Amino acid sequence: MKTIESTKNERVKAWKKLHTKKGREQTGSFLIEGDHLVDEALAASVVIETIITTRKEYVATFSGSIYYVTQAVMAELSMTETPPGIIAVCQKRIMKQPTSLDGVYVLLDGVQDPGNVGTIIRTALALHASGVILGKGTVDLYNDKVIRSTQGALFHLPIYTGDLHQWVEMFKEEAVPVIGTALTNASPINRGQTYPAFALLVGNEGEGVQPSLLAQTTENVYIPINHDSESLNVGIATGILLFSLQG
CATH class of the missing domain: 3.30.1330.30 (Ribosomal protein L30/S12)
Structure with a gap:
């Protein structure tokens, strides 16, 4: 030593x-x-x-x-x-693109708060997701606050980075539905509708998912909440949606 x-x-x-x-x-x-x-x-x-x-x-x-x-x-x-x-x-781990996208994935579009990103990764692991994809504008995976917030989950779950527009197209090519999240031009989540495989797209804490990405999705949903509540934290919303959408 x-x-x-x-x-x-x-x-x-x-x-x-x-x-x-x-x-x-x-x-x-x-x-x-x-x-x-x-x-x-x-x-x-x-x-x-x-x-x-x-x-x-x-x-x-x-x-x-x-x-x-x-x-x-x-x-x-x-x-x-x-x-x-x-x-x-x-x-750092070097992640190769998965050979199949037949699973549950979470796509993060511009999520900037390290605690939120860490919480989403930790939640994705707990809810049996196949991987998380960090898009442009999302905080660096190896930011110290992200690492601490994952509580070690980042070591047990594949985490990728890249252009989400390209990833969405790859999911669609494999007939994996891409579920976007939005407050307008979206439907309330149907608790009876589940999927054996899907990609969940969540966005920036203030601005949400980019319109160009929402235009590519299979469908866009929102979580109905109490009218006295302004919004849900993106980490909490991701957990609710992952749990609700899995078949």
Whole structure:
């Protein structure tokens, strides 16, 4: 185990760059914090390059580098109010397009809040989705708040990025219905109508799904809510729809 005591250490500076999207894209790596996420990553066989810890007694069935650091270094690297005892540097997963789209997928169009994206990924895993697709304008999957909000679900569910217009067309080519979400020119969700496979398209917290995408869908729906309620959080709405639409 190697030791780093200074926050000015060049390796610490390099790790800090992984808090930026540019830094993550340049290296193909990202940071996770805390025992739970590290345990989930190890259980999912995520490639962990380095473990950084304040615990000299830390032992793991892990073949990469382990660095012991001071509390000051840990605080420098952590994005949480109470720095954890462990941080890991992981390699990004490279996801190939699935050979079949015969499943349940969630498409995110411009969802910008990290907590919402993390909640949707966690919910999609819990409700047996086959994958999540992050479209243009959606927050980066490896944003630290997204990672924490997933509670490790991102390690157990295929997550793709790309042009949603192209993805919608691919679903339609395989006769998989694409269900858009909208407040106008849409029908209330039919609780009796379920699908063995479908793609659910949800949109930006303020503006919703792009009109050009809604024009491509099989149908567009909304959730009837109390007239005194302005709207539903996109993460909660996604959970309701995923549960309601599955056959």
